Amino acid sequence: MAPIRFALGAQPTFAALKASATLPNGAAVEWPAISPIHRAFALMARAQAYDLCEMAIVTAVQAVAYGKPIIVLPATVASRAQHRCLIRLTARPEVTPETLRGGRIGVRAYTQTTGMWVRAILAETHGVAAHEVRWTTQEGAHVAEYDDPPQVVRAPESASLLEMLDAGKLDAVILGNDLPDDPRYSPVIPDPAAAATAWAAKHGIPQVNHLVVARQDFAEAHPDDLRAAYAALRDAAGGSSALPFGAALEPALAVVLATCLDQGLLPRALSVAEVLAPARRILGQ
The missing domain is CATH 3.40.190.10 (Periplasmic binding protein-like II)
Structure with a gap:
């Protein structure tokens, strides 16, 4: 199998992970050099250019609403007070x-x-x-x-x-x-x-900026690698309340979905369950 292509930004929190050529399960991974990282978002949303990709949360939920073949992971990699x-x-x-x-x-x-x-x-x-x-x-x-x-x-x-x-x-x-x-x-x-x-x-939530998404066909074909990548990201985040993973992300995601609908950023209403269901199934959550 070719190395997993993972477009991830330069956050210090994930520097040690990006320094590795493999995931914890031994799968080979390469880290395309993209700066600023937002240049990767359109490539992933429009052409699914990577196996895994950091993505702005608004772009991610828009991609779901417009039926793009990506899976949104409950994995926060950037947030800040705006x-x-x-x-x-x-x-x-x-x-x-x-x-x-x-x-x-x-x-x-x-x-x-x-x-x-x-x-x-x-x-x-x-x-x-x-x-x-x-x-x-x-x-x-x-x-x-x-x-x-x-x-x-x-x-x-x-x-x-x-x-x-x-x-x-x-x-x-x-x-x-x-x-x-x-x-x-x-x-x-x-x-x-x-x-x-x-x-x-x-x-009671952080203002989440970026999540990680996966190309749908990659996630379906390589569920063990997806689970390994998710676990590595979660471990690197270290339980930080500013970087919620899994169920801890749901309250912030619910606010984002309601806000995006209110601001006309979505063509239709989305639920937290609809956005996260594909990832939950593969991650076993």
Whole structure:
């Protein structure tokens, strides 16, 4: 059998796993070099380019909704508090969450998971619904069948979100791993660390960013390898509450599914059971 192709990002939590050429059951594995890892998501959603692949949770549930031949594993490999990811120019303190109603926000893609979480925060905590904002994006969805809603426009190809923010063409932008460490930019949400702590205390879940998915035909043909990969990921996560596995993921996934439906990110309602049933069957959960 050819080595298992596993596209996984550069999180320190999984560095030791990625340093190995085999899974615990002895199956050979190769780790394609992809940076940033989100470049793998469309390849997996559209063409199932890998046997196993890290994938944004919004992309994963969209892929299920549109009938893509992938299996979503209850394996979280990235999460973070998103409150700090909505930024403004420090010179514009008048930009607050509430003033963004009718305002202009830039985000890499409307379907980006960080954007989904930030929109949920704006709606729940600040009363600003997604449809009340003018959204500017740099790219479309990883799942080709999804079309952005009408309040979304595409930025010129040459423009970066920060450049548009600097030029006053946007009031705020949402950034994730590329969040700048620069005093010219400040979080829109006051004291985002405290706000994130309060949100987590209220909801009791982490804001999950990325899961792992498997190509369906690989999972069906090699269930032992899928179980070995899942176990290796779970062991590397070490029981962290920020990286829920198995049943511990279900409350966060339920919130994601409800939020995605509310924001028009899904063509139909999905249940936690529908999303996870194929993996549960193979993993014996």
